[in-house]
Structure formats: C-alpha cells, structure tokens
Amino acid sequence: MFVLGERVRLRAMEPADAEALWRWNHDPEVMRWMDAGYAQTLARVRTWLEGRERNAYGDVLFGVDAPAEPAAGWRLIGLVRLSGAEPETGCAELDVYLGEKDFWGKGFGTDAVRTVCRYAFEAMRLHKVTLTVVTENAAALQVYRRVGFVEEGRLREVFRREGRWLDKYTMGLLEGELK
Template identity: 50%
Template sequence: MLTGKLVRLRAVEPTDFESIWRWSHDPEVMRWMSSGYPESFVQAQERLAAAPRNSYENCRFIIESLHDQRAVGFVRLRDAKPEVGNAELDIQLGEKDVWGRGYATEAMRLMCRYGFNEMRLHRITLDFAAENTAAHRVYEKVGFVEEGRVRECFHRDGKWHDMILMGLLEGELRD
C-alpha cells in the first residue's frame, strides 16, 4: 500500500464494486469522464471481476480516505511500456464530499512517485477536458506541464470540447 497523510492507495477489492458502480452512474462525478456505453450492474460486475490483475501495463488502485477508511476514488497508470518508460494516468474522485480537500493531489503524487520509483518510468502523461479547471489546478500543483491541445475531440452536453495534454517527467514531481 502507498500511504500519505490523507489517503492510502490499495489494490481494488471485490467489495469496492458497489462504490465504483455508484460513481460511474453519478452525472456530476462523470461530468468530464469518458463513460462508454451503458452496462447493467451484473455486466459491469463481471467486467470488473474479469479485469486482469495489476501489472506493469495496467496498475490500478483504490484511493482510500485515512480519516474513515472508505473508498473515495480510483487511480491508475495504464498503457505503460517498459521499452520507452511511459504511462498514462487516470484519476477519479467519486465521493463528492472529499472534492477540494487535497485527496486528488495527494493520490496523484503517490501514484506518480510509485510510477517513477517502482516502475522506473521516465514520463507520465494525462489528458482532460479543457473546461475541467479543478483538474487542471491539481495537475499543475503536482508538476504536470501542458504539452498540447486536441481540438473538439470530446462531446458533452451537446457541444464539442478541447482536450488538454499534459506530461510529467521523472524529477519534475512537486511535493
């Protein structure tokens, strides 16, 4: 487990499924996330149960609050390639009562530190909808640098949105 002052990152357990399901069906939580096609509870449960275990290519963790030991979100490094030392980071805080309290920032720092120190990554990237200003602030706080913009590639609320691309190199992580 990876532990900070606010959160612990731990492996996903079957008991986390109901929280993950609830988050993925909350329009406010999913506002700027790619949600895919609708699934029944059983279909989603089967998909999660069949997901491969953590590996270099796809490393997932639950973000757990140290305050009350409950799952509050999800973070992962995916599409990692050892031959080039790159991975993409995804994060979701599903419990709205922890938004704006530093949980996402600490979870990202822990995950990036894990990626650089344990996985020997050189570069971590992410992308997000340009209108997601809260996420942008968190990413900059951690040390991510804007590297580009993909115009009108994300559709939400009847309009197209730009995606911002950011990257963090080994040695750029801010505490």
C-alpha cells in the first residue's frame, strides 16, 4: 500500500532501508536539529527494522519516496512517523526528516508532511497532529506553517546544540486546518 502525495509517496519501511537510515543518522548536517541519541551500528538499525512491529494505529512509520532519475523508479529520501495515536484522544505526534540533502528545499518535505497529515485525518480519523520543533530550525518551521500548523506553546531550553540551550515550539494542526 502506498499513500500518494503530489511529489512523494509514503510506504512502510523495510529492512532493506537500514543502510539509508543508518547513513542519515550519522550525518551531522541531517541530524542538526534532531534528538540524535547514541550512535548505532548498521546491524542494530537493520535488526530494529526487522523486529519492528507492523504499522498499526498507535505507531505508523513510513518511508518517503521521491521519483528517481527518469525511468529509474523511486528513491527513499526520508521518513515520517505518527506515534502515540489513541482513538480516545484523536491525536498523534509527528516526526519527519529528509535524509537525502539533494532533495532539501524543493518542496518534498512539505509534500511529505501534507501527505502524512492527510492520511492521519482521513484514514486514521484523527482530530489533531502535534509536533515539537527547535525554534531556530527555520526551514522546518516554514514547512509546518505552510501546511497549517500553528504554535501552541514554547518549551524553554530543552535542546542543546553547539554548547547552547535552545527552545522548542509545540505546534498543532487540527482536522480541517490542513492547507
């Protein structure tokens, strides 16, 4: 099953995606605004993908594919995840990143966020999607605002990067606000 956007398609992550995920997670430029955690081996990332529960209502992980060179099919460029979804609350939290830097700034991230939010509202019947984002991550903020997310609060000094403590915004998108 694929979830189609205007420029991307979303699909379940596969163990074969481990190498790309491992590479992205070890690229300081890709991980600049992310809570990177600790370095993992390629074998550990592959084991995590192999042992991961199948996508279900409470936790959906999609690979973001974009068209590759003409007639070359699709290329994995990033991932999106909706987690913590519960029918009782009608909410889920969004995580997203594009690991392939040659796709940055070209609308693929915006389409991936819009597509996964459309999936959240239509297929999962959620009422709200939330996220947190470092206040200095201008590119991500531009994407989220373009899709319709609004700032709902500020978490003070919860992210450390380059020797400084930075704030994060909490942002939300209600069903019916998707642009």
